Amino acid sequence: MCIAALRGILPLHMEITTDILASCTVVHPTGTLDRRSAPELESALQTLTDMGHSRIVLDLSDVGEMSSAGLRVIISAAKLLRSERLGGDLRLAAPSARVVQVLDLAGLLPVLKVFDADEQAIASFTEAPPGKKLA
Amino acid sequence: MEAGKYPPPTTVDELVVSSALDVLPQVIGFVRQASLHAGLPESAVFACELATDEACTNIIEHAYAGRSDGTIRVACWSDGDEFVVQLHDQGVAFDPGAVREPPLTQDLAARPLGGLGIYFMRSLMDEVRFDFDPMVGNTLTMTKRI
Numbered sequence A: 001m002c003i004a005a006l007r008g009i010l011p012l013h014m015e016i017t018t019d020i021l022a023s024c025t026v027v028h029p030t031g032t033l034d035r036r037s038a039p040e041l042e043s044a045l046q047t048l049t050d051m052g053h054s055r056i057v058l059d060l061s062d063v064g065e066m067s068s069a070g071l072r073v074i075i076s077a078a079k080l081l082r083s084e085r086l087g088g089d090l091r092l093a094a095p096s097a098r099v100v101q102v103l104d105l106a107g108l109l110p111v112l113k114v115f116d117a118d119e120q121a122i123a124s125f126t127e128a129p130p131g132k133k134l135a
Numbered sequence B: 001m002e003a004g005k006y007p008p009p010t011t012v013d014e015l016v017v018s019s020a021l022d023v024l025p026q027v028i029g030f031v032r033q034a035s036l037h038a039g040l041p042e043s044a045v046f047a048c049e050l051a052t053d054e055a056c057t058n059i060i061e062h063a064y065a066g067r068s069d070g071t072i073r074v075a076c077w078s079d080g081d082e083f084v085v086q087l088h089d090q091g092v093a094f095d096p097g098a099v100r101e102p103p104l105t106q107d108l109a110a111r112p113l114g115g116l117g118i119y120f121m122r123s124l125m126d127e128v129r130f131d132f133d134p135m136v137g138n139t140l141t142m143t144k145r146i
Helices: A004-008 A038-050 A068-081 A097-105 A118-127 B021-037 B042-063 B116-124
Strands: A015-020 A025-033 A055-059 A063-066 A089-093 A113-115 B013-018 B071-079 B082-089 B127-133 B137-145
Touching (some): A055 A068, A063 A097, A063 B042, A068 B116, A097 B042, A097 B116, A113 A118, B021 B042, B021 B071, B042 B082, B042 B116, B042 B137
Parallel strands (some): A025 A055, A025 A063
Antiparallel strands (some): B071 B082, B127 B137
16 A cells, blocks of 8 residues: 555655555655655654554665654654554564664664564564563 | 864865755765765765764754755865864754753653754764854864764
């Protein structure tokens, strides 16, 4: 599913596609995740959360660069999804070396679940049911 | 670094842009080229790029409060074993002391969403200095040792 509705209301700095699977939802942004594009990813994640998707894989394989603006979106979404109310999680997949550096700089590598490939991140939701244990 | 305020006049690369978020790629590309030209290794180039992204975003969002009719002057130069990125604006003065370092706690729920930009700049560069002058404007000088 492509979140095409966002195109009409926001200048498009980032292509964002979404795949709804049985175990989770995979969000795949393409481009640079900075202050220009972060609101677009934030809106996409918020839309999915509002629709009841609480187990989300953020596939970062096509995000070359990320600034703290991107991190804010990730932290905010992970906090929301891990909340008591939603009991889910945001898991990251296939970050580039530069994105890993940014995550590391912010001390987020031990906090978030980060996988080398999206298949691993998807499988992690199958292996471990969502709930408080994930947080 | 006192020398940061007085760049060698013959070796400065300079770019002047408006205070719009859409200038970010141009500014970062400019700093990338200048840092590569100065001989910085890729890891240091990356540090300069990300620190510049954070600094430029702060100027646009806070100094100019989102107004796109302001001006940002970006200058880069090498000074001995140092590479300097300097950003100048005439927006509202910024008090770096008012920004607390974000706690990098492993408790995600306790994580604040703000403060990472300044923290990144200070972590990535060897020296970060803010100068404010009501007549001249705001000058941010970031230094990376080569």
